[in-house]
Structure formats: C-alpha cells, structure tokens
Amino acid sequence: MRRRFDLRATTVTFGLAAVALVLTGWVVRMAFDVAQRRPAWVFVLVLGAVAAALLSRRARSRGAAARAALRTTDALAAATATALDELEQGRAVEEVEHACPEEVTAVVRTEHEELSPDEFEEAIADLCRRDGCTEVEVVGGAGDLGADVLATAPDGRRVVIQCKRYGDDNKVGSQDLQRFGGTCFTVHGADVAVLVTSSDFTAPAAEYAAWCGIVCVNEERLRDWCEGGGPAPWERLLPEGDGTEPPEQATW
Known part of the structure; x- marks a missing residue:
C-alpha cells in the first residue's frame, strides 16, 4: 500500500x-x-x-x-x-x-610360594622391623652358617632366624634343624633361635627343635604372624625341660 x-x-x-x-x-x-x-x-x-x-x-x-x-x-x-x-x-x-605415622607393613604375602628365597628372607626381616626389632640385618647367603636374619628383640635379646622357602610338598626335616641347631647358639650367640618355613616340619624335626629350644614357625603360624593374629616368635615363652624328656614343642 x-x-x-x-x-x-x-x-x-x-x-x-x-x-x-x-x-x-x-x-x-x-x-x-x-x-x-x-x-x-x-x-x-x-x-x-x-x-x-x-x-x-x-x-x-x-x-x-x-x-x-x-x-x-x-x-x-x-x-x-x-x-x-x-x-x-x-x-x-x-x-x-x-x-598418625604410617606403620611399617610387612612385605610377606599370603602366597609365600611366589617369593624367591631372597625375597622370603627380606620379608621375614620386614616382619621383625614391624614388630619392634632393631638392628635387623639379612645375612643369608654363602657362608652364613645357618643364619639368614639377625635382629635385636625389643627386650634386647639376640634373635637368629633361618628361613626355608619350601613348597607345600617339601617339609623341613630333622637334618635342617640339626644343622641350624649346631650354629645358632654357639656361633651366632642366639638368645632366641627361630626357623621359619613356608611349608611345615616333620615330626622328628619338631621334636629336635623342642629339645634344643628352637622356635619353629610353619606356614600356618607364619600367616598368623603376618596378619597379626599370633605373637612374634621371640614373644613365645619356651617351657623349661629338666633334661629327662623333651619339653613342649616349640612350634606355634
């Protein structure tokens, strides 16, 4: 428009x-x-x-x-x-x-068979550190004369540990205990002698350990130690024998 x-x-x-x-x-x-x-x-x-x-x-x-x-x-x-x-x-x-400082955790795993012998010794040393030991040292190797881990317990006692990373079908026998018993006290001056294995002990080995006062830690007791369900080996009070019969077995 x-x-x-x-x-x-x-x-x-x-x-x-x-x-x-x-x-x-x-x-x-x-x-x-x-x-x-x-x-x-x-x-x-x-x-x-x-x-x-x-x-x-x-x-x-x-x-x-x-x-x-x-x-x-x-x-x-x-x-x-x-x-x-x-x-x-x-x-x-x-x-x-x-x-809240971070607590030292043990390296030992429940699948102990996955560890090499050297790793197994380091893991046991870590357990000792975790539970208050000082002067912990891994000495295993050629010429160790039966000692793999040396440590000083919280109460000052000298702890000597031999580690046997065996499979389930390979138990620690009496010969292993005899070799360790011949050096742990006289050579290494142990106040507490401990043999730790990832398997178990034969009956003669456990009996010999009881006579000598060696603390035996098998796979089950080791698992309890790792998980905090059982005392450290140096905390176990060994019964005193009178020499006429073997004392209670030192196996946990």
Whole structure:
C-alpha cells in the first residue's frame, strides 16, 4: 500500500533544514570574523579542542589500562588463593602424617610360594622391623652358617632366624634343624633361635627343635604372624625341660 503525500510534513522538514543551514552559515561567518579580528582566540580554541581530544583519548586509555590492571589483580588474587589452599592442604596432610605415622607393613604375602628365597628372607626381616626389632640385618647367603636374619628383640635379646622357602610338598626335616641347631647358639650367640618355613616340619624335626629350644614357625603360624593374629616368635615363652624328656614343642 502506497503512502500518501503529506504536504505539511514536507514543508516542515524543508523549513527546519533551511533554518539549520542559516544557523550553520551564521556560525561560520562569526567564526571567520573572530579569526580576522582576534586570531589569538582561534589559536586558543584550537589548542583547547586538541587538548580535549587528547584528554578524552587518554581517559579511554586509562580506563582500558585500569580494566587490564583490574583483571590482572583478580588473576593474581585467584592464583594466590589457590596456592594458599594447596599449602594448607599440604600442611594438613603433614599434620595427619605426623600425628598418625604410617606403620611399617610387612612385605610377606599370603602366597609365600611366589617369593624367591631372597625375597622370603627380606620379608621375614620386614616382619621383625614391624614388630619392634632393631638392628635387623639379612645375612643369608654363602657362608652364613645357618643364619639368614639377625635382629635385636625389643627386650634386647639376640634373635637368629633361618628361613626355608619350601613348597607345600617339601617339609623341613630333622637334618635342617640339626644343622641350624649346631650354629645358632654357639656361633651366632642366639638368645632366641627361630626357623621359619613356608611349608611345615616333620615330626622328628619338631621334636629336635623342642629339645634344643628352637622356635619353629610353619606356614600356618607364619600367616598368623603376618596378619597379626599370633605373637612374634621371640614373644613365645619356651617351657623349661629338666633334661629327662623333651619339653613342649616349640612350634606355634
């Protein structure tokens, strides 16, 4: 639909345009007259306009710089807060560790057959450390004269341990006990002599150990020792015999 021609609106528009043109011409003429009569004023006005433009630009630049500085300050504040949080968390962890120090855990696993003989000796040494022994040393190897682990019990007694990492079908016999019994007391000066195995003992071996006062720890008792269900070998009180008959077996 075409818009109707409005004569009144057109006349008003042209009238306003004419007035604006006359005013613009009058202003220009006055400025020209002033420039002719007082050129210093023109110079001052030009300088003022330039200064106003520079100040406006500087203000915008300062505003941008201020906003950039504000963003940088916010970023630094956030980074500082994060660092302080991490530091506090680290201090909290240290305080917990100091308050509740991590206990020494034994390396011995329930699947003893998976350990090599050397690993088995190290695992027994770890058990001794866990249960309060000091000066624990693994000495097994060629020329060990029957001692694999040496330690000092919490009460000061010297503990000498021989380790036999055997399979289930291979029990520790009396000959093994006899060889160990011949050196554990006289050579190594044991106050507590212990033979630990991952299998079991034959009846003659257990009997010989009872006569000599050697503590025998078989696979079942070793598992209890590992899991904390039984006392350490040096904590077992061996019964005293009168020499006429073997004392109670020293096997747990």
